[in-house]
Amino acid sequence: MAIVLTPFARTRLFPREPRGNTIRDCTPEAFERRIGEQAPLAVLEGYAPFCRLHVHRNWTSTRCLTVPITGDNRHLLRSAYEARTKGELPVLVRWFEGVEPPVAAYLVVILYSAAQLEKEGAPIDGDWGIVGCLYTMTPEEIPMAPVTMMRNALGVAEGGSGVALDRTAYRRSVGFWERNANWRP
DSSP: OEEEEHHHHHHHHSSOOOOTSSSOOOOOHHHHHHHSSOOSSEEESSSSSTEEEEEEEEOOOOBOEEEEOOOOTTGGEEEEEEOOOOOOOOOEEEEEESSOOOOOOOEEEEEEEHHHHTTOOOOSSSSSEEEOOOOSSSSSSSOOOOHHHHHHHOOOGSSSSSOOOHHHHHHHHHHHHHHHEEEOO
């Protein structure tokens, strides 16, 4: 099974200007090679048949993706309208500034099938494409953000996957993201 790093994930996980909240101590090439060659600790079902999650122990100094919201840090939350790419519409996002989470214990790699990536206009030379990665303390998926679920439901033309909104999964996501937020250095 050939796994490749997609251009979408490369720019998000390995930006030109490295940031503290992206993958550390690893080049994109070394990351792709390790994910392709090392068997995952677990393979989890994704939100659709074309999505899989491969769980790996974190071999880098990459920090957790999210931080619990508490009374002590709530004042550090920020928000803005942002787009992930130039072609997408901006959506409301929020994050912490001024916090530093612990080093993640696991990297949960999000994979899409080659057929799905072709459908989305992003063909790959492989069987599976890395579209993202979650940095976590537990070997499980962080719920997809509610806005990402909505974007997916809007379809490929709006930067999504075309998967209909699952109301139960959406409510579970809201429950998680009401209590947690991403962070930025």
